[in-house]
Structures are given as structure tokens and as C-alpha cells.
Amino acid sequence: GAVVSQHPSWVICKSGTSVKIECRSLDFQATTMFWYRQFPKQSLMLMATSNEGSKATYEQGVEKDKFLINHASLTLSTLTVTSAHPEDSSFYICSATSGASREQFFGPGTRLTVL
Amino acid sequence: SQKIEQNSEALNIQEGKTATLTCNYTNYSPAYLQWYRQDPGRGPVFLLLIRENEKEKRKERLKVTFDTTLKQSLFHITASQPADSATYLCALGDYGGSQGNLIFGKGTKLSVKP
Numbered sequence: 001g002a003v004v005s006q007h008p009s010w011v012i013c014k015s016g017t018s019v020k021i022e023c024r025s026l027d028f029q030a031t032t033m034f035w036y037r038q039f040p041k042q043s044l045m046l047m048a049t050s051n052e053g054s055k056a057t058y059e060q061g062v063e064k065d066k067f068l069i070n071h072a073s074l075t076l077s078t079l080t081v082t083s084a085h086p087e088d089s090s091f092y093i094c095s096a097t098s099g100a101s102r103e104q105f106f107g108p109g110t111r112l113t114v115l
Numbered sequence: 116s117q118k119i120e121q122n123s124e125a126l127n128i129q130e131g132k133t134a135t136l137t138c139n140y141t142n143y144s145p146a147y148l149q150w151y152r153q154d155p156g157r158g159p160v161f162l163l164l165i166r167e168n169e170k171e172k173r174k175e176r177l178k179v180t181f182d183t184t185l186k187q188s189l190f191h192i193t194a195s196q197p198a199d200s201a202t203y204l205c206a207l208g209d210y211g212g213s214q215g216n217l218i219f220g221k222g223t224k225l226s227v228k229p
Contacts, residue, residue: 106160
């Protein structure tokens with residue numbers, strides 16, 4: 001089956017630093033990748049949608065200059081949280097789709113803790 | 116604004132019984148609805164997709180119904196097992212906008228006791 005990996009699985013950083021999270025589709029080409037954020041006992045909230053080779057589309061209320069998304073290839077998308085603050089601490093999950101399928105394949109998530 | 120509700124935050128049942136989870140939505144006309152399973156500290160795993168013109172979908176011990184008049188989907192797990200314990204998320208999607216763009220509910224945490 002389609003597998004999506006994320007790296008790192010968890011990260012702790014100091015306030016003000018930047019953190020990069022990678023999302024890879026291991027055995028398929030992902031035409032579209034999504035980035036979600038999930039707070040405890042809350043639903044997944046879509047942050048942005050990215051298509052390979054084009055700029056990401058951000059959801060309302062998500063700062064594009066703070067959450068930089070790069071989708072340079074059909075198998076890799078990165079999310080960089082710039083100047084992270086404690087309120088950015090959350091579970092970040094990516095997903096990917098391929099072709100016309102509506103099924104999203106999710107990565108295992110990255111737990112970010114900003115001190 | 117669009118709203119999606121899953122009937123309860125938690126559901127406890129005995130092994131062997133049928134678990135029924137509810138997903139209701141308002142201010143939206145989804146083209147399809149999906150159910151996912153999420154284990155603690157993990158990403159969601161796709162289970163089933165049902166389209167607006169389908170009433171029911173089955174996969175092994177899983178059954179999903181979709182009533183666009185009631186704006187409701189029911190998710191059933193028959194002959195439940197402790198291994199079915201997880202949080203189940205429903206998600207709504209349409210064919211407009213970004214491909215595969217989904218709106219997720221908060222999920223229902225199912226606990227199956229032996």
C-alpha cells in the first residue's frame with residue numbers, strides 16, 4: 001500500500017528557532033500533499049495544500065510567512081515553522097494523494113514542542 | 116459555517132458487540148464522506164469512502180451508511196475486538212477546490228473491553 005513517512009517524529013526546540021519537517025511518499029508519486037495540525041482532543045485542521053512545483057495554498061488564518069511549505073518533487077514536501085513559539089507546539093501531520101483518488105495517505109505525524 | 120459533529124467523544128462497548136459511531140454535518144453538501152482510524156500519536160489511516168449517491172458501503176466487519184437527507188453517516192464495527200480500540204474520524208469532501216480537500220470531525224474514541 002501507499003506509504004508516507006515524516007521526519008522527525010518528534011522535535012523539541014527553543015522559542016525563536018526554526019524547525020523543518022519532511023514528508024515523503026515512499027512508493028508512489030504524490031501529486032498533492034496536505035499539511036494538517038492537530039491539538040489534543042481536536043480535529044485535524046488543514047493548514048495548506050501543495051502541488052508539486054507550485055506555491056502552496058494556505059487556509060484562512062494560517063500565516064504563510066511563518067509556515068513555509070516547499071513541494072519540490074513528487075515525493076517530498078517540507079514544512080518549516082519559522083521563529084517558533086510555544087503556541088506552535090502541536091502535532092503536525094502530512095498526507096498525500098495520487099492521481100484522481102480521493103483517498104489521503106497520512107504520515108505518522110511529527111510532535112513539535114517549543115520551549 | 117460548515118460544521119461536522121461526531122456523536123460522542125468516547126464510546127465504551129463490550130467485545131463482540133456492534134459499535135455504532137455517528138457523524139452529523141450542517142451547512143455543507145459533501146460529494147463524499149470518509150472514515151479514518153487514528154491511534155494515539157499516529158496519523159490517521161483510511162478505512163472507507165462513501166459517495167453521496169451511495170447508501171451503504173461494507174468492508175469486512177465495517178459498514179458505513181450515508182443519508183444526505185438527514186446529513187448523517189453511521190459507522191458500524193460488527194463483532195468488535197479490543198484491537199478495534201482507537202479514535203475514529205469522519206471527514207467530508209467535495210470535488211471542487213483542492214483535490215482531496217477534507218473537513219475532519221473531532222473523532223470518537225472507541226474502547227472495546229474484553
